[in-house]
Amino acid sequence: MKRRNFIKKASLSGVGLAIGSTLIGCENKPSEDKKHVSSSEQIKLPLVIATWHVIDSTAKAMEILQAGGSALDAVEQGCRVEEANEKGQSVGKGGLPDRDGNVTLDACIMDKHGNCGSVVYLQNITHAVSVARKVMEDTPHVMLAGEGAKQFAISKGFQPEDLLTEASKKAWEKWKVEAKYKPIINIENHDTIGMLAIDKNGDISGACTTSGLAYKMGGRVGDSPIIGSGLFVDNEIGGCVATGLGEEVVKTVGSFLVVELMRQGKSPQEACEEAIGRIVNKPNSDYKNFQVGYIAVNKKGETGSYSIHQWFSMTKFQDGVNEQIQSDYFIKT
Numbered sequence: 001m002k003r004r005n006f007i008k009k010a011s012l013s014g015v016g017l018a019i020g021s022t023l024i025g026c027e028n029k030p031s032e033d034k035k036h037v038s039s040s041e042q043i044k045l046p047l048v049i050a051t052w053h054v055i056d057s058t059a060k061a062m063e064i065l066q067a068g069g070s071a072l073d074a075v076e077q078g079c080r081v082e083e084a085n086e087k088g089q090s091v092g093k094g095g096l097p098d099r100d101g102n103v104t105l106d107a108c109i110m111d112k113h114g115n116c117g118s119v120v121y122l123q124n125i126t127h128a129v130s131v132a133r134k135v136m137e138d139t140p141h142v143m144l145a146g147e148g149a150k151q152f153a154i155s156k157g158f159q160p161e162d163l164l165t166e167a168s169k170k171a172w173e174k175w176k177v178e179a180k181y182k183p184i185i186n187i188e189n190h191d192t193i194g195m196l197a198i199d200k201n202g203d204i205s206g207a208c209t210t211s212g213l214a215y216k217m218g219g220r221v222g223d224s225p226i227i228g229s230g231l232f233v234d235n236e237i238g239g240c241v242a243t244g245l246g247e248e249v250v251k252t253v254g255s256f257l258v259v260e261l262m263r264q265g266k267s268p269q270e271a272c273e274e275a276i277g278r279i280v281n282k283p284n285s286d287y288k289n290f291q292v293g294y295i296a297v298n299k300k301g302e303t304g305s306y307s308i309h310q311w312f313s314m315t316k317f318q319d320g321v322n323e324q325i326q327s328d329y330f331i332k333t
Contacts, residue, residue, distance in 0.1 A: 043301035044319040045202065048074060050195040051243045051295055051314065053324045057081040058317040062199055067231050071197040071205035072111045072133075079107075079129040079207045082193045086165050091193050093126045094165040095211025097172050099179070103163035106225035107132045107209035112235040118143040118225040119274030124160040125153045129209045130227070142227065163211075175215055192224050194231060194241025196297050204297070206231050206239045213246070222246025228256035237263045238298035240272075244307070245290040252278050258296050268296035276306050276330055293327060306330070 005283040046065035048058045061078030067069070083092025090096065097103045107128035108118035117136025120143060122128050131153045135144050144152055154160060164172075192210035208231040210224040221228035223246035230246070232255035233239035240258035242249045249255075254275050260270035274296040278306040280287040293307030295314045305314040 004129070015063060017213050021311070045198055045199045045301060046071075046074075046200050046318075047297065047301050047303075048195065048317040049295055049297055049314055051193055051198075051241060051293065051307075051312075054078075054082055054193055055278075055313050055315055055317075055322050055324065056085075057193060057195065058315045058322055061195060062317045063324070065197060065199050069199070071199040071203050074197040074199065075195045075205050075207040076109060076129055076133055078195050078197070079193055079209045080127050083127050083129060083209055087194050089168055090211055091209055091213075092128065092211065093161070093163045094168050095163060096168050096214035097164055098212075098216045098220070099166070100218050101164065101169070102218065102227055103168070103211055105163075105209070105211055107222055108225045108227055108231050109133050109136060109205070109207040110227060110231055110233040110239075111136070111205050112203040112233070114234070116142055116227045118227065119145070119149040119153075120221045120225045121146045121153065121219065122149045123148060124163060125158050126161065126163065127158065131156070131158060132207075132209075133245055141202070143225065172215065173299075177217065192241075192243045194224075194243060194295065196233070196239045196241060196295070198297065198301055201297070204233050204235050204299070206233045208239055208241050223249035223254070226250060228253050228284070230255060231261065232256045232259050234259050234263070236299065238268065238296060240268075240275075240294055240296040242292065242294050243312070244292035248279055248287075248290060248292050252280075254279075254292070258294055262296065262298050267304060268298050268302050271308065272296050272304045272306035273328075276308055280308060280330055287310070288331070 013231040027228045048061040057078040060081045061074040064074040086094030095103045105122045106120050109132045110116040117132040119131050134156050194208040196206045208224045229250045231241050240255040242254045258271045258275045291309050293312035295305040307327050307329045310329050314325045
């Protein structure tokens with residue numbers, strides 16, 4: 001299942017979803033399939049995991065790690081692969097635009113020391129994740145936005161270019177024909193690549209990059225560039241990245257929550273499941289009509305993933321195997 005269809009499966013049309021009383025009264029349940037959760041005896045480093053089916057991205061990250069590169073280098077270079085993938089339409093060049101036809105990018109990165117950098121509402125620069133790293137390393141700030149982020153990127157040698165490809169422009173023009181100009185959440189598709197890596201030294205870093213909610217209101221920013229929501233890394237504990245409807249991730253500071261749950265002794269899988277539970281068990285939660293997914297890794301190299309709806313997946317590269325792993329999910333139909 002392609003990641004662009006992830007949100008479609010839970011659109012407001014309700015296709016394929018059970019909306020009866022069994023869902024209204026459901027509670028967060030433990031995962032029945034935890035085959036992708038590694039035992040301590042099986043852990044082999046280095047290790048890379050990422051949201052969705054992005055084997056080219058994880059392959060690039062592993063190439064960096066195998067050559068002796070750091071986890072930070074690996075996640076940056078891995079995310080850049082997807083940012084340059086014009087066919088993806090959800091990250092970097094070729095991303096679907098906002099309602100006004102502007103492609104705007106959000107990204108963040110975090111290293112083993114807890115240092116982090118972020119860019120929001122960045123336009124005309126393909127590799128937002130690399131600009132975020134420059135913010136982290138070359139400024140006293142954590143986050144730069146809009147025109148300021150763009151000018152900073154240009155000052156660092158990034159070349160501006162038009163990110164709206166012909167395919168994305170046609171999709172936007174088709175959407176405008178019947179689109180209602182109001183911020184209805186989760187009608188259009190959106191997504192992210194989030195990546196976590198552990199290098200041979202056992203150090204963890206992470207990155208997250210996206211073009212955000214397709215046809216969003218101009219100026220909208222989701223969870224992806226927000227440290228603690230879209231991404232969080234604690235080198236003593238582990239890391240987490242989020243995907244799906246950013247507004248819901250922000251409300252629970254999801255990635256930070258997952259790491260803190262691991263700090264309390266939960267496995268990555270258990271932590272991801274509880275974090276999803278925090279969302280779906282909120283009073284008046286409309287979780288049947290939106291998606292959120294988490295992936296996580298702890299210091300031992302154990303991994304986990306979980307989502308609200310079916311079809312979310314994680315790509316994992318470890319011990320010579322680069323594979324897509326379907327995530328367990330909350331709503332069983």
